Amino acid sequence: MTGFLFAQSATDQFTLDVIVRNLLLATRWTIALSAIAFIGGGAVGFLIMLFRISPNKILRYISAAYVEFFQGTPLILQLFLTFFGLSVLFNLNLSPWAAAAIALTTYTSAFLGDIWRGSVQAVPQGQWEAGTALGMTYFKQLKRVILPQAVRMSIPPTVGFAVQVIKGTSLASVIGFVELTRSASAISNVTFKPFLLFSIAAVIYFCLCFPLSVLSKQLEKRFATDG
């Protein structure tokens, strides 16, 4: 094998078996980043939702502006702004990991906050009035009357949005975070088989997202028939 070109030897090293194994290892980071974005984004998004429906005008405006900013700019720019911007502004040396986690969390929180605000506002006004008339405080009404109904409505779109988050993590590759897409790109650079690499990556993304899509649709159907 000594006479072969480096490229050829690299091609030989990267058998299909090795490629798939490497991509699956990288998928762990895609899943980890998605999970962080979803959990962090869910927590921040809950606060955003509370602010959006607050009787306090200032909180409503601030949270509306927050949602509009993150919904109205491309995620890839948000990643750049976080990675480069935070470093410059606060003199931080953010790792790609931290930058990706922060950017995806804020992005997710804006969308989840808005989905949940919609669900809360879809609960009829009469439900608030009934709780009020019974002498329940605002937060008791929210906890015992409004949220239990809103949660049911919000589950299908929330699960559906998880698909967007998983796909969104692929953009973290542009700031150097090594997840599935970045890994596929790197291996294709040495194997010269971009089509194969990106095809396998696409299949892996699909295997992550498709079950969630199906689940979301099923939940939607179930809640629609439950009434």
Next chain:
Amino acid sequence: MTQFDSMGAIATADDSKDAVIVAQDVEKWYSNKFHVLQGVSLTVHRGEVVVVMGPSGSGKSTFIRTFNALEPYQKGSIEIDGIKLTPNMKNVEAVRREVGMVFQQFNLFPHLTVLQNVMLAPVEVRGWKKEQAKQVAGELLERVGILNQANKFPGQLSGGQQQRVAIARALAMQPKVMLFDEPTSALDPEMVSEVLDVMRTLAQSGMTMVCVTHEVGFARQVADRIVFMADGLIVEEGTPQEFFGNPKHDRTKQFLAQILH
């Protein structure tokens, strides 16, 4: 108090100091400047049943919704059982828990069973133990004839049954006064009487009630006093006999001609 003294049995039964609701010159503007209440005064005594009638848009629902501060008002004063309802008051919930309300659209909590609907406020607001709340809820559901449906969800009940549950839910807080905001207007005709029967029994048990309703039969039989509102004002009030038999104002006569056919 003159109108009140003319009411015979009611005047003797009630003490003028024993007022549950005292509303004086209540005025309210909607945010679009519409003057919905133009100085409305009403005193409701303990044990009294007052029926508020009037054409739609007269402000009658808005008026009774000021009694538990569901609607803010801008001028005048309202006292509920001696407590003044003021804008930005700190403990408005303390007043609200003494005032039960039944809505046109029932507004039961769809995610809770009938029993849980009735138990919720006593547990959450009054701080009762679950056992105690359950027992009281059971008694109330029996009183309104729904005990056998206690574990169903509101969506599984008819409109009339739902409204009876809503009455039980309001009563569970042991309010000093009950407000009814067109409780039978959203019901199919065959379900109206079952709700009115419950309200009639409640009135006989001595509950103080203010009912906005178009049910003439109920008003005639149950009301101690009928208040007629039009264009944000009380035009006329009197006993059912006076009101239906000998209305004084043209506006009242016109209204009665329309609803009595």
